[in-house]
Amino acid sequence: MKKNNISQTVLFVLLIFFASCKADKAQSENESKAIVVCFDRYNPKPYKTAGGIAHLPIPKVSYMDNKGNLVRYTPQTSADTIVLTSVDAFAELALSYRDFEYIYFPIVQGDTVTITMDSQDYPLLSSKYHPERNRIYNMNYKLRKGRTHSGLEAKTCLGSDWVRIAQSIDVIRANNWTSLLADYCPLDSLHSMFNSYKAAYTDTINLFKQQQIISDKIYNHYQYLLTLKDYESRRILNEDTTFYRRMEAGISDEYASYPSYHEYLDYYLWFTNQHIPTIRKSQGRSKDWCQTFDELSAKPFQPKSMQILLKRCIKEISENFSAQDVNHYLDKYLQITQDTTLHNNIKEQYNLSADANQLLLEDIQGKTTNLSLLLKKHKGKVIYVDFWASWCVPCREEMAPSAKLRELYKGKDVEFVYLAYNDTKSSWKKAAKQEGLAEIENNFIITNSKNSKTLEAIKLELIPRYIIFDKQGSLVEMNAPKPSDEQATIVINKYLKQ
Template sequence: MKNIYTILLLLSILSCTEKKINTIIEPLVNNKVTTKKRNEVFIKVNDTIDSFFTNLTLDEMQAMPDMLYLGKKENKSSITIPTDTTVYIIGGDPFISMFYKLEIEKGDSILINVENTRINSSKQVKYPVFTHLNSDKSWSETNFDYLLFKQNLNSEAIVIDEDKFQNNKFSIKQIHKNSNLLLDSLKAINSISDEFYRSTKLDQQLKYATSKVREARKQHLKLDIDSLDIKINSEELFERNEYVSFLKALVLYKYFQNDKRVSNTVQFDVVTKETKLFNQSTKEMLLSAYLKSIYFLEKSKFQNYLAKFHTINTSNKFKNKWHIIVQNQQENAKKLDINNRTIGILSNLVNDNQLTFEEILLKEKGKIVLVDFWASWCVPCRKEMPFLEDLKATFNETEFEIIEISIDKEYSAWVRASKLENLSTEENNYIIADWKKSKLYNNYNIKTIPRYLLFDKFGKIIDDNAPRPSDNELASLIKANL
């Protein structure tokens, strides 16, 4: 009886949501032409969405996800991202156990709608619903996280308190049960593929097992690991993030029962000596995963632990992987190395020109010049970018120019952000070396960003703290000086 109820509920959700989505995407789908997939992904929000934020991961070895803002308030409804790899959209709210992750292959086009989802009698959240415009993935596969979240709320596997998130209740057993019921129901109505069914069922089992291990450690309970029905040494599962999380949880449960926080270096050292739980292949895979975390969270110890890893590792796959990562890291660091570049020198992506600010300004003599100081991690800076594009479109390129100067310390972060903001092909998109020691920093007393400088046609300063591009006053100021 419960299975019949689940299928009826599911059909109700699917028919309602898909009808709404189809109304939005029909013109796009009908005009779709099958071509060779380009080295880019296209992301667009429904034009009724006021504001939507999510995280983007473009590179496995980026410390933090990139920020993506779309919608009317952001003055930007779509983005094309140059890439030859997979891009991930990741978001949610851990306080209400709401998570979503979408894998976007190169050449994919994604449309985002937002569903107002009620989580209790007085609150609702905006949950993103995705549609692949040129993929074989079904709507149900793309939005499995959304469907499961709805089912968890309906069955009270997740109960959100009206006032305090500390009082929220989550039943990991019921959530796991719901995931299996949902998968079985979707399979019964041919809404998902056999491969998606098998793969997602396995991931949900791994998530459930990981939750059981973490719960046992937190409550100091005895746990029969064999009862979790997960193979400890299974090379077939090595590529699954959920499997790595499961093994890491086992390490904490087995060796750190009484420790609240344990650094990755400490866990790394324990696993190197472990002889009972893991075989050599599993140990190498797990140590590589710890090494990645050390790279981000304990950077000063990374080289030491990389050397340790190489004395233990016998896998060419991991050896080559870390050789490439370290090589890329060294190349990126070299590009901003103060020993190789003069303090305050600016370089761009187009031709790697190395210029002083004075040389750049002189090159644009005869134009009004707006200088934008920004960084990949600066939210207000990134939200102003669409308004800068509007300024470019408003004024003739022979009389107005924008110079972008990033103060990023990580070259690769600047490159990724430049791609996301359509700046990677702009000649006047620069990154500055040793920012805080530069004349620019000191001459204009630039303590915070975003910061805008406006220069006249002769290179003289008009305003050393100009209004933001989203402020109409800036456009008026530019017009007054043309």
């Protein structure tokens, strides 16, 4: 009996030992799959071309988290670290360059890399334990040499404003529009640069595969990334309204763990919208995204891809349609995707259940009010209202003249009110600080932009937009002069004297 007890005890200890070893091994395997990304003073600055072409800022870093969500991230300016996880042989990291283009890096599972910048803010990767991989990670940096215009890849120029400049060069020269001339590049030169790049790219990844320094999986992914570049280059000059069908073969949940796949689907949506006549005629404006939603929802896409596509449609619909339309398509979206998170976020963001008879406002500290209360508070003063948004370039160009206008009327019976329209709270707060509005008393975000009868009454469709209330709180100027217009002071003074 005693011997049996000893045997059972030994067996129990051995089982614990092997279980512990198995757990340690599993933990070790999980750690080896993690990818550590260290940012060393990675802080690219806003960029304008020689002729002044600029883009609105895009997220500096994008990656997929372990739940399959796309994460947009801005590293700390001095040093920062993120950890990527992947069940695949690699994880993909996206880094923006000059706010015009994303560079996608398939980073090998288990690696630790440091990201720095060259003198032109181009990202450079350095592997801590496998320096031989630096040649692979930075291959795009080498391939760009001599094949860029305005510091950007030829495919970026072919997919953007440079095409319009090249097509209108005779008119531009005749009018001596020097800023546009500074960005001019002939289309055949852009095509030649891109073809040279594609040939060199293909030769390089073929060599890597031949030398067995990249796996078949990574080789195939690099080919996929080249296809993505090719789609961007075709956007403006492509006249085939059925081109989107070619891309549908590449729509698969297999790629949903890559940030580049989201850009792929963006291009697919662009080509899809060109197929819809009403959108094509209106230069792709957002007013027909309901039709895009309806077309996409009838296609046999896999669940993750369908959700990404319809989520983009919902975003456009929520920013450009009435509360009734938004609610209708949110219900459709929920029925197809079962994604309650986006459904609830949109409801909350646009305050769709709020009192439609009021223009609801929230200040930077989170305190709420409405336009009616604001007018009562400042009765006896002229009120100059500025409708703007963080994403609106013309709006933000007027902020410096607006600051001068505020200074001019300091101590007088004039109140300047800033109302952020169709904006997110995080973007609005950041922009408000940048534009010197954070400390201003009358700086608000509209929390029911899509559900306010007030905005319907003043027919607010485009921003920037400026209106003026007189000292009695009556709306007297539906389209007031912008701050940089010399007529602004004349109009304000007229109501100030009354």
